[in-house]
Amino acid sequence: MFKSKFIWQSAALLVLIALMSWSKTEYPAEQLLNYCQQFNQIQIDVREQKVSPDSAARAFQEVMKNIRTTLTAFDSCDPRNQPKFVYPLRGYLPKYSIGGRGRGYRTTGFNLFDAEARGSHPAHDLFIKDGNQDNLDDHRGNPVDLLSFSPGLVVATDTTWQPESELRGGNYIWVYDPCLNGLFYxxxxxxxxxxxxxxxxxxxxxxxxxxxxYNAWKERSPTHVHMMYLKINNDYLPEPANPLSWLWEAEVRGW
Ligand SMILES: [Zn+2]
Structure with a gap:
């Protein structure tokens, strides 16, 4: 009798723990979606030069603070866990796909909020084998999956690119990792x-x-993903940080 009571109590406790951990990961989706739309609007306003770099930076600070506060309030991150990264190209090894083995990384002149800022490349280009430029891996004949490097919230995407468009990023994705407090693009x-x-x-x-x-479409550009990492500083502003060592160590997922 005592034993079965104990089993029931343990089962009830397990259910309670499961419910608690489940509710921990729930977050106010509508509110976050709203912040995500604001985040993307800043990118659009910057490239269309509808805002000054200063006011874009202020808007960015506000929205990043809101996203961060909302996510950390719901404890989506456990600082005891070491980050585990997955290499963004499925089926590719870093040593055969990181452009220039990481030497193409340049932060000088970078300003996320100034559409006229040129010359910087605070990013790594990860190349696939696509000699005929049909977006398919030459050996397998498949598209190459882009995998999220780390866990996070998708804060913005663009899927509207057309060949006549002058936008440089094309179809892009931004992911915010609250544990690193940084953005991947x-x-x-x-x-x-x-x-x-x-x-x-x-x-x-x-x-x-x-x-x-705009440039990635041109024939001279081998097919690649442009991957940038921006650390969010204490003022909620983005600062380029080089993820190269993380890329070398990342787990590679097979086809
Ligand atoms: Zn690039």
């Missing part, structure tokens, strides 16, 4: 399969590697 995708406001795990498919974007 993936550009030139042929397809995007995630939505703003959606939570993604490391290794989850975000889209497929492509050639969208």
């Amino acid at each position: 993936y550009a030139h995708n042929s397809r995007v399969v995630v939505q703003p406001g959606q939570w993604v795990e490391a290794g989850q498919k975000l889209g497929e590697v492509g050639r969208t974007g």
Whole structure:
């Protein structure tokens, strides 16, 4: 009798723990989606030069603070966990796909809020084998999946790129990782399969590697994903940080 009571109590406790951990991961989706739309609008306003760099920066600070506060309030991050990264190109090894083995990284002159800022490349280009530029891996004949490097909230996507468009990023995806307090940006995708406001795990498919974007579309550009990492500083402003060592160490997922 005593034993069965104990079993029931343990079962009830387990259910309670499960419910608590489930509710911990729930967050106010509508509110976050609203912040995500504001985040993307800042990118659009900057590239269309509808806002000054200063006011874009202020709007960015506000929205990043809101996203961060909302996510940390719901404890979406456990600081005891070491970050585990997944290499963004499915089926590719870092040593065969990181452009220039990481030497193409330049932060000088970077300003996320100034559409006229030129010359910086605080990013790594990760190349696929696509000699005939049809967005398919030459050996397998498949599109190459773009995988999320780390877990986070999809804060913005663009899927509207057309060949006549002058936009440089093409079809892009922004993911905010609250544990790192940083943003990952993936550009030139042929397809995007995630939505703003959606939570993604490391290794989850975000889209497929492509050639969208003003320069990426041109024949001289080999097919790649442009991957940028921006650390959010104490003022909620973005600062480029080089994720190269993380890329070398990332887990590679097979086809
Ligand atoms: Zn690039």
